[in-house]
Amino acid sequence: xxxxxxxxxxxxxxxxxxxxxxxxxxxxxxxxxxxxxxxxxxxxxxxxxxxxxxxxxxxxxxxxxxxxxxxxxxxxxxxxxxxxxxxxxxxxxxxx
Numbered sequence: 001x002x003x004x005x006x007x008x009x010x011x012x013x014x015x016x017x018x019x020x021x022x023x024x025x026x027x028x029x030x031x032x033x034x035x036x037x038x039x040x041x042x043x044x045x046x047x048x049x050x051x052x053x054x055x056x057x058x059x060x061x062x063x064x065x066x067x068x069x070x071x072x073x074x075x076x077x078x079x080x081x082x083x084x085x086x087x088x089x090x091x092x093x094x095x096x
Contacts, residue, residue, distance in 0.1 A: 005052070009068050012048065016040035016072050020079065030083030038076040045069025 024033035049065025
């Protein structure tokens with residue numbers, strides 16, 4: 001049972017990152033990609049909650065969806081830090 005949820009978590013993370021990459025290619029902004037991944041964390045967290053409640057049939061299964069959302073929020077934070085780092089490097093290169 002836990003293997004199914006691990007695969008589902010990985011699938012949600014990969015899907016959110018692909019959607020963030022598509023957003024980056026469209027707008028050419030890493031901040032837009034980080035925001036897209038942040039919005040996907042809310043969406044996929046809710047979907048994870050619903051799937052877990054349907055499969056496990058227990059009220060505590062909602063915490064599975066919250067865990068998926070937490071991983072995606074961490075992922076979004078990492079992308080945001082990368083965006084900040086790239087912005088700082090670009091500003092440093094232009095100034096020096």
